[in-house]
Amino acid sequence: xxxxxxxxxxxxxxxxxxxxxxxxxxxxxxxxxxxxxxxxxxxxxxxxxxxxxxxxxxxxxxxxxxxxxxxxxxxxxxxxxxxxxxxxxxxxxxxxxxxxxxxxxxxxxxxxxxxxxxxxxxxxxxxxxxxxxxxxxxxxxxxxxxxxxxxxxxxxxxxxxxxxxxxxxxxxxxxxxxxxxxxxxxxxxxxxxxxxxxxxxxxxxxxxxxxxxxxxxxxxxxxxxxxxxxxxxxxxxxxxxxxxxxxxxxxxxxxxxxxxxxxxxxxxxxxxxxxxxxxxxxxxxxxxxxxxxxxxxxxxxxxxxxxxxxxxxxxxxxxxxxxxxxxxxxxxxxxxxxxxxxxxxxxxxxxxxxxxxxxxxxxxxxxxxxxxxxxxxxxxxxxxxxxxxxxxxxxxxxxxxxxxxxxxxxxxxxxxxxxxxxxxxxxxxxxxxxxxxxxxxxxxxxxxxxxxxxxxxxxxxxxxxxxxxxxxxxxxxxxxxxxxxxxxxxxxxxxxxxxxxxxxxxxxxxxxxxxxxxxxxxxxxxxxxxxxxxxxxxxxxxxxxxxxxxxxxxxxxxxxxxxxxxxxxxxxxxxxxxxxxxxxxxxxxxxxxxxxxxxxxxxxxxxxxxxxxxxxxxxxxxxxxxxxxxxxxxxxxxxxxxxxxxxxxxxxxxxxxxxxxxxxxxxxxxxxxxxxxxxxxxxxxxxxxxxxxxxxxxxxxxxxxxxxxxxxxxxxxxxxxxxxxxxxxxxxxxxxxxxxxxxxxxxxxxxxxxxxxxxxxxxxxxxxxxxxxxxxxxxxxxxxxxxxxxxxxxxxxxxxxxxxx
Numbered sequence: 027x028x029x030x031x032x033x034x035x036x037x038x039x040x041x042x043x044x045x046x047x048x049x050x051x052x053x054x055x056x057x058x059x060x061x062x063x064x065x066x067x068x069x070x071x072x073x074x075x076x077x078x079x080x081x082x083x084x085x086x087x088x089x090x091x092x093x094x095x096x097x098x099x100x101x102x103x104x105x106x107x108x109x110x111x112x113x114x115x116x117x118x119x120x121x122x123x124x125x126x127x128x129x130x131x132x133x134x135x136x137x138x139x140x141x142x143x144x145x146x147x148x149x150x151x152x153x154x155x156x157x158x159x160x161x162x163x164x165x166x167x168x169x170x171x172x173x174x175x176x177x178x179x180x181x182x183x184x185x186x187x188x189x190x191x192x193x194x195x196x197x198x199x200x201x202x203x204x205x206x207x208x209x210x211x212x213x214x215x216x217x218x219x220x221x222x223x224x225x226x227x228x229x230x231x232x233x234x235x236x237x238x239x240x241x242x243x244x245x246x247x248x249x250x251x252x253x254x255x256x257x258x259x260x261x262x263x264x265x266x267x268x269x270x271x272x273x274x275x276x277x278x279x280x281x282x283x284x285x286x287x288x289x290x291x292x293x294x295x296x297x298x299x300x301x302x303x304x305x306x307x308x309x310x311x312x313x314x315x316x317x318x319x320x321x322x323x324x325x326x327x328x329x330x331x332x333x334x335x336x337x338x339x340x341x342x343x344x345x346x347x348x349x350x351x352x353x354x355x356x357x358x359x360x361x362x363x364x365x366x367x368x369x370x371x372x373x374x375x376x377x378x379x380x381x382x383x384x385x386x387x388x389x390x391x392x393x394x395x396x397x398x399x400x401x402x403x404x405x406x407x408x409x410x411x412x413x414x415x416x417x418x419x420x421x422x423x424x425x426x427x428x429x430x431x432x433x434x435x436x437x438x439x440x441x442x443x444x445x446x447x448x449x450x451x452x453x454x455x456x457x458x459x460x461x462x463x464x465x466x467x468x469x470x471x472x473x474x475x476x477x478x479x480x481x482x483x484x485x486x487x488x489x490x491x492x493x494x495x496x497x498x499x500x501x502x503x504x505x506x507x508x509x510x511x512x513x514x515x516x517x518x519x520x521x522x523x524x525x526x527x528x529x530x531x532x533x534x535x536x537x538x539x540x541x542x543x544x545x546x547x548x549x550x551x552x553x554x555x556x557x558x559x560x561x562x563x564x565x566x567x568x569x570x571x572x573x574x575x576x577x578x579x580x581x582x583x584x585x586x587x588x589x590x591x592x593x594x595x596x597x598x599x600x601x602x603x604x605x606x607x608x609x610x611x612x613x614x615x616x617x618x619x620x621x622x623x624x625x626x627x628x629x630x631x632x633x634x635x636x637x638x639x640x641x642x643x644x645x646x647x648x649x650x651x652x653x654x655x656x657x658x659x660x661x662x663x664x665x666x667x668x669x670x671x672x673x674x675x676x677x678x679x680x681x682x683x684x685x686x687x688x689x690x691x692x693x694x695x696x697x698x699x700x701x702x703x704x705x706x707x708x709x710x711x712x713x714x715x716x717x718x719x720x721x722x723x724x725x726x727x728x729x730x731x732x733x734x735x736x737x738x739x740x741x742x743x744x745x746x747x748x749x750x751x752x753x754x755x756x757x758x759x760x761x762x763x764x765x766x767x768x769x770x771x772x773x774x775x776x777x778x779x780x781x782x783x784x785x786x787x788x789x790x791x792x793x794x795x796x797x798x799x800x801x802x803x804x805x806x807x808x809x810x811x812x813x814x815x816x817x818x819x820x821x822x823x824x825x826x827x828x829x830x831x
Contacts, residue, residue: 091116115243122247131251135277138244142282146237146289150230151371157226158375206442206475207482208434212378215386215485219379223297224387226376230293231395234286239402241286245279246404252276279407283399287415290395293371294388294419299380300426385419385427386489392419423493431486432500438479439504443511448472451599457705468705470603476508477610484614498618498634505611505641512648516600519593524579524586525659529651537572538654543717546710547653548605548646572718573725576658582666588659591702598703601652601711608645615639656703656715660696661722667692668726672733676741677813685751686744693755700759709761716759723752724770728777728803736811742778749774780807785817792828801829 090097090107097103102123106116125134212219294300374380396416400408442448452468460466463474480501487497520526528534538544588594615635670688684690700716707715727749731737753771757764777799780788785808792804808821818824 093120118240118243119247122244122251126251131248135248138277139281142285143289146286149233150289150293153230153233154226154372154376157229161376206438206478208438209383210379213381213383214482215489219377219384220387222377223384224391226373227388227391231290231391234290235395235398238282238286238399241282242279242402242404245277245282248277290415291418293373296371296373297377297380297384297388298382300382382427382430385423386486388419389423389490392416420492423490428493428496435479435483435500435504439476439507442475442479443472443508445472449515449596451595451706459705459708461708467606468599469606470599473603473607476504477607480504481614484618487618494618495634498638502634502637502641509644512600512604515596516648516652519588519597520655523588525588525655525662528658529654534575537568540568541572543714546714547650569721570725573722576661576665576722577726577729580665580669582662582669584666587662587666591699594656594699595702595706597652597656599706601649602707604645604649608642608649611638611642653711653714657718660716661718663695664692664719664722665726668723668730671727671730676734676737676744678738678740678744681740682744682747685748689748689751693751696755712759713761716756716762720756720767720770724774727774731810732806734810737781738813739782742781745778746775777803781812784815785821789821789824789828792825796829804829
């Protein structure tokens with residue numbers, strides 16, 4: 027302890043350099059002390075049994091450590107003896123005290139500065155190497171036992187899980203979804219590379235935190251022992267070129283913080299495969315700002331060190347950029363500062379992939395690392411720039427990852443929606459509708475891909491919450507682009523078609539909203555009809571009004587109808603797919619990051635989520651428009667076929683055995699379209715599409731009598747036969763209410779069977795059932811000519827008088 031030599035042995039200085047770098051702590055398992063990476067034969071290395079905790083029993087803190095056992099008692103020894111500090115703190119205190127007695131504080135400080143970076147680099151490299159050896163041994167062991175290591179699979183697990191998600195009709199989702207993403211399954215937000223990078227970085231940063239804990243102890247001790255005289259003495263013992271600036275080579279907490287963060291940055295750059303150009307001007311400005319900070323000036327020595335390095339990829343070993351600095355000692359020891367930043371750390375050995383997308387797994391460990399450093403710094407150092415590494419990562423994400431991600435995913439979105447198969451319905455014929463993707467819901471490939479990409483981008487938002495608002499805006503942009511493509515596909519199917527033009531009419535739209543049938547549609551359309559569902563009479567009135575408006579459009583021309591069944595199927599599939607995406611968006615909004623850190627003060631955290639919810643609403647509206655077009659299209663198709671009734675005479679000469687050809691054509695059309703769209707829409711939606719046929723057919727058949735000049739009894743039977751055929755066809759559709767169809771078409775048969783009555787019997791029937799049909803419909807029964815039936819001249823007046831009461 028009281029050695030008076032002026033020379034400080036190289037081994038002694040190396041010992042303090044190495045030991046001050048290493049995490050020194052008592053093991054929580056056996057109570058033994060842990061010193062990582064000590065330099066060989068250091069005379070100060072604590073190998074004593076009592077230092078290591080003996081046989082595992084509690085260490086007695088109020089005793090002289092072994093390395094001071096033979097020391098001459100003095101104030102320092104007594105202080106150490108009475109101290110309750112952990113054993114590794116006493117050890118470091120002893121080293122600094124020895125150097126102080128030797129007047130070698132400045133020399134040791136300069137040597138630590140010179141060796142700090144390469145030593146930290148070596149520690150990180152050795153940790154990664156050990157991690158790699160552990161993984162390899164685990165793989166070998168798993169191989170011998172027949173198990174498969176996660177690290178060996180390289181993303182095959184993700185691929186396998188997706189490949190299991192196959193449609194019941196045999197169409198696999200795996201290939202399409204994996205191909206559409208700009209990143210591999212391994213690099214995805216929940217991929218193995220992300221998990222591996224986070225695990226590795228957490229391990230390294232945890233070691234760095236423990237190293238920094240020792241550096242705080244050493245730094246404060248060195249600062250307390252430093253003096254202008256010692257600086258002058260070391261200046262004489264070192265060459266001018268080697269010494270440079272006493273402040274530049276003076277070890278301090280700020281210097282340690284600078285180097286540790288710089289080395290961690292270099293490791294992160296390797297993980298991200300960053301290039302020198304990746305360090306943006308913003309990062310340099312941020313670092314320069316941090317470098318100007320200094321601790322509270324309770325102590326003058328070393329207080330100006332601060333954070334002196336800029337986050338550039340070519341940082342040199344010392345605080346002087348891009349220069350190797352040589353320190354020489356009179357004893358003959360010398361070492362050139364090596365540019366260790368160019369050597370690499372070997373992280374590729376433990377990561378399945380590297381690349382800038384790993385910044386998502388780097389963000390949280392660095393954020394936690396910065397918080398830990400801030401909590402460790404003494405109060406008078408609270409102004410030191412401890413967030414330089416976090417600033418670098420955040421600037422890297424903002425300036426490089428986010429723009430790259432936007433371009434990559436925009437390309438993927440464009441490829442997904444422009445593919446020839448993107449809007450091609452893919453379900454097999456005669457397959458039943460499934461409500462989930464796993465069971466075979468045939469969502470259009472383009473929209474399924476967009477949903478997958480949107481979920482993936484929001485997965486990145488979960489990983490880097492500070493930039494969640496930006497990523498949610500990306501999703502919003504992608505959804506808007508996809509919506510425009512869906513709108514284009516919709517317009518290609520309905521352009522210049524009468525059904526599309528009709529649903530845009532205000533009167534038609536209002537009645538369709540009031541129609542109780544629209545209760546099955548999403549809330550965006552059906553909320554306004556809730557109050558009208560309780561009245562059955564109101565339901566009949568709405569349906570009747572709609573039928574009258576549609577019948578007024580006669581004659582319906584074939585070219586104004588959607589004759590291509592592929593377009594009918596596309597509209598059905600598009601509607602269901604749009605609704606699927608809308609549901610998915612709403613679920614994503616609910617789980618999206620709600621607290622967006624930082625950013626523009628004018629941007630609220632709810633704004634991106636609100637925009638996504640609005641996008642979901644737009645998707646629903648377009649899905650509803652598809653269903654409305656299909657419903658009106660089937661009603662117009664019905665009118666188109668039944669308007670043939672007015673072009674023929676029902677003066678048959680034999681009993682009807684088959685329905686009219688136009689009825690056969692209509693029923694065939696209904697059956698074929700129901701079979702083709704069945705896999706693409708739920709039963710409730712099928713009922714909505716085909717449910718308007720009954721009322722339209724019934725009203726068209728009854729109104730057709732007004733255009734008849736004459737009809738005989740065989741003609742009445744023919745019309746009844748037509749209604750029966752249509753009723754049977756609609757009853758065969760599982761989703762159709764067969765009782766309601768039977769009731770409406772039975773109403774047609776009842777109406778035409780009244781033609782079999784004499785005029786007097788008809789008047790008697792009207793007296794008893796005046797509200798069964800409208801006044802004009804009753805009058806038409808008397809107007810039409812029926813062979814063999816005599817109608818008095820005052821019959822119509824008498825009927826009007828009956829109906830007026």
